[in-house]
Amino acid sequence: MPGAPTDTPADLSTECCIAGGGPAGLVLGYLLARAGVKVVVLEKHGDFLRDFRGDTIHPSTLTVLDDLGLLEAFLELPHQEISELTGEVYGQTVTLADFRHVPAPRPFLVLIPQWDFLDFIAEQARRLPTFSLRMGAKAVGVVERDGRVVGVNVETVDGESAIRADLVVAADGRHTTLRDSAGLTSEDLGAPIDVLWFRLPRDAAHDPSRTGGTIQPGAMLVTLNRDSYWQCAYVIPKGSAEALQTKGIAAFRQRVATVAPFLAPATATLAGWDDVKLLSVQISRMPRWYRDGLLCIGDAAHAMSPVGGVGINLAIQDAVAASNLLATPLREKCLATSDLAAVQRRREWPARVTQRMQIAVQNEVLAPVLAGAQAPAHLPFPLKLLQRLPRLRRIPARLIGIGVRPGSFRSCWMRDW
Ligand SMILES: Cc1cc2nc3c(=O)[nH]c(=O)nc-3n(C[C@H](O)[C@H](O)[C@H](O)COP(=O)(O)OP(=O)(O)OC[C@H]3O[C@@H](n4cnc5c(N)ncnc54)[C@H](O)[C@@H]3O)c2cc1C
Numbered sequence: 001m002p003g004a005p006t007d008t009p010a011d012l013s014t015e016c017c018i019a020g021g022g023p024a025g026l027v028l029g030y031l032l033a034r035a036g037v038k039v040v041v042l043e044k045h046g047d048f049l050r051d052f053r054g055d056t057i058h059p060s061t062l063t064v065l066d067d068l069g070l071l072e073a074f075l076e077l078p079h080q081e082i083s084e085l086t087g088e089v090y091g092q093t094v095t096l097a098d099f100r101h102v103p104a105p106r107p108f109l110v111l112i113p114q115w116d117f118l119d120f121i122a123e124q125a126r127r128l129p130t131f132s133l134r135m136g137a138k139a140v141g142v143v144e145r146d147g148r149v150v151g152v153n154v155e156t157v158d159g160e161s162a163i164r165a166d167l168v169v170a171a172d173g174r175h176t177t178l179r180d181s182a183g184l185t186s187e188d189l190g191a192p193i194d195v196l197w198f199r200l201p202r203d204a205a206h207d208p209s210r211t212g213g214t215i216q217p218g219a220m221l222v223t224l225n226r227d228s229y230w231q232c233a234y235v236i237p238k239g240s241a242e243a244l245q246t247k248g249i250a251a252f253r254q255r256v257a258t259v260a261p262f263l264a265p266a267t268a269t270l271a272g273w274d275d276v277k278l279l280s281v282q283i284s285r286m287p288r289w290y291r292d293g294l295l296c297i298g299d300a301a302h303a304m305s306p307v308g309g310v311g312i313n314l315a316i317q318d319a320v321a322a323s324n325l326l327a328t329p330l331r332e333k334c335l336a337t338s339d340l341a342a343v344q345r346r347r348e349w350p351a352r353v354t355q356r357m358q359i360a361v362q363n364e365v366l367a368p369v370l371a372g373a374q375a376p377a378h379l380p381f382p383l384k385l386l387q388r389l390p391r392l393r394r395i396p397a398r399l400i401g402i403g404v405r406p407g408s409f410r411s412c413w414m415r416d417w
Contacts, residue, residue, distance in 0.1 A: 014040045014132075015330050017152050017165035019139035019178050021048070023114070024298025024315035025171030026121045026133075027064075031323035033131035034068075037330045040163060041131075042154060044138035044172075048115035048122075054306065055111050055224060055231060058313045059104030059401040064320060066105040074120055079112040080211070080225060084393075085400075088214040088260075090375040094383050096212075098393035102401040109401060111211065111224055114312070141181035142168060142294060149182060149293030166335055167326065168294045171315075174282060176300040182291060189283040189359060191305055192367045194241060196234040196252075198276040200266035202227065207262050214259050218372035221259045230263065232256070233306065237370045241278045249273055281305050283355050283362075289348070290340035297322055297343070302351040307358040307366075308400050314351060317403065321346045350404045357399070 016032055018025045021043030029041040057079075065071040085097040100107050125131045136156055143151035143162055151164040170178035179186065202225065213222040224231040234256065236244060244252060249272050257264035270276065285302040289295060297318040304311030322343045329335040378384065386392050 012040065012161070012163045014038045014163065014165050016040075016167045016169060016326075017163045018042065018169040018171050019152060020170070020172035020176075020298070020300070021045075021118065021122070021133065021135070022053070022171060022173055022298065022315065023118070023312045024300075024319050025169065026118055026125070027316050028169060028171060028297065028319035028322055029131060029133070030121050030125040030128070031319060032327055032330065033125055033128040035323065035327035035331065036130060037327055038130045039132065040165070041125075041133045042137040042139050042152070042163075043133065043135050046136045048118040050115070053114035054309060054312055055113055055226070056309045056312060057110040057112055057117060058310070058403075059099065059102045059107060059109070060313055060403055061316050062106045062110065063104050064316065070120075070124060071105065074117075075106070075110075077112060077116050077120060078227075079110050079116075080227060081106075082109040082111060082211050083107070084210075085109075085396075086210045086212040088212070089379060089383060090215060090217075092379060094379065094387060095390070095393055096383075096386060097397040097400055098390065099397045099401050101394045102397055104401065107401075111226060113226075139170075139172060139178055142178055144182075147292065149291065152178070166293075166333070167330060167340075169322070170294065170296040170300045171298050171319075172300055174284075174299045174303040176296065178294070179286070179296050179300055182294050184286060184288065184291060184294075184296065186284045186286045186303075189285065189355060191281040191283050192238050192362055193235050193281050193305075193370070194238050195279040195281060195306060196236060196241070196244075196276050197279050198232050198234075198270060199226070200230045200232060200256075200263055201269055202230050203266070204228075215369055216259055217375050218370065219255065219259045220366060220369055221256065223260060223263075230266070232263075234259075235366060235370065237367075238281070245273055249276075252276070279306075283358060285351060285355065289344040290337065292337050295322065295326075295340045295343060297347070301344075301347075302355065304351075304355065305358040305362060307361045308354075310354055310400060310403060313403055314347075314354060317350065318343075318347050353404045 015038040018029050018041045029039045032039045065074050083099050086095050138155045139152045140155050141153045142149045149168050211225045220235040222233040253267035256267050282303045283305050289301045298315035325342050329339050
């Protein structure tokens with residue numbers, strides 16, 4: 001295949017090797033391959049079929065897909081479109097965000113299983129001659145020479161091998177292996193919550209249709225309408241899962257039914273704790289995202305909390321910025337460490353601002369709610385304002401749907417195509 005990475009069983013040489021086939025790694029692989037760069041993406045699992053990845057695709061990502069000419073095909077996949085986010089806060093229905101006015105080709109949030117999104121991108125990428133995706137290939141550490149990262153050691157069922165690359169990208173998520181193996185550090189910013197992630201069947205005839213959440217003293221439950229089922233996220237204080245589990249699954253079913261009574265009949269389908277996944281939440285960021293020959297992006301560089309459901313968005317925007325800034329130097333064999341620094345400069349501020357907002361919500365809203373504080377006599381002032389002045393709902397919609405520094409990546413990556 002002309003231009004494809006050189007491939008022998010023992011050794012492989014390419015221009016860019018990306019560890020991690022999540023939103024950051026796969027989108028970066030696709031974009032670089034579209035720009036003519038030889039790319040190998042490594043994904044340690046054999047498929048994308050895991051249900052704890054987050055299911056949202058935001059208007060800013062729809063803009064990227066539109067610009068790439070992929071939006072119509074993407075929207076043919078089964079999905080739901082969310083124009084408003086609504087919650088039950090201490091017994092009152094509150095509209096938190098209205099996406100109808102966000103500046104995007106489609107002003108709504110798409111709910112879609114992440115494996116469908118990743119399969120879609122992988123399918124598009126496989127059509128490109130310089131793209132290669134290796135499933136079941138785990139990056140176990142960087143290869144170094146003279147203080148520079150020059151490749152990755154990879155483990156597959158067939159054994160170990162090395163991939164040499166002009167650039168290695170660590171897009172291997174929150175529990176990144178490559179970052180640590182390269183001696184780079186990350187600062188833990190703390191998260192007072194964990195999440196219990198499970199699904200319940202949805203009764204289309206009787207259940208409500210809206211996607212949102214319920215807040216009561218001592219409990220928060222997010223319910224994402226996935227048509228035939230509810231994807232549920234039950235937020236708990238960090239480290240409290242074990243105590244909850246010792247009380248038994250029946251007690252947990254009861255808790256869920258108390259917070260959201262319409263779910264009571266469906267909770268019977270939770271047969272045991274195997275049906276409920278504990279997702280540990282962390283917020284962290286690297287002071288420095290790169291070193292010679294290596295760049296970290298997405299959650300590997302800045303692990304995001306689920307608050308606002310924006311981590312996928314940020315990961316994809318990192319990929320777009322990285323592709324824009326690195327495709328030409330990679331193709332022309334003149335990549336410098338200053339190019340990697342430019343990616344961090346471009347993306348660090350949006351990640352920091354978003355994390356700051358997530359920390360504020362975690363500490364000021366979620367932690368007191370979970371501590372079991374009494375319901376306040378009145379709605380908190382910002383929520384009251386959102387109910388009185390509906391136009392203000394555009395602000396959270398923009399923050400969630402577009403993110404900070406809107407549009408920067410679009411004008412940026414157009415240069416490359
Ligand atoms: C409970 C919870 C719910 C969330 N819900 C949402 C949501 O609804 N919307 C949203 O936008 N964000 C959500 N987030 C945040 C979001 O999941 C992340 O910010 C986002 O997935 C980051 O994308 P990524 O590509 O950087 O990493 P990941 O999505 O973590 O992808 C990393 C990939 O690398 C692979 N990998 C790992 N190690 C290796 C290795 N050594 N070799 C090869 N491959 C490897 C993994 O299998 C994975 O496929 C949630 C987070 C949590 C904790």
